[in-house]
C-alpha cells in the first residue's frame with residue numbers, strides 16, 4: 719500500500735501513462751518512462767529516443 723503519495727509522484731505517474739512519442743522520428747516507446755529531475759520548483763521530464771537519440775523534454779512547475 720502506498721497511501722502517502724506526494725503530488726510529485728502523482729504527477730510522475732500521470733506522465734508515465736502518456737505515450738512517449740519522439741517528435742523527431744515519430745517513434746513511440748510503449749515501455750519507456752520519463753526521466754525525471756527537479757530543479758527548485760520545476761520538474762523536468764526527459765525521454766531519449768532509442769532510435770534517433772533525440773531528446774524530448776517537458777517542463778512543469780510544481
Ligand SMILES: [Zn+2]
Nearest residue numbers: 740743767770
Ligand atoms: Zn526519434
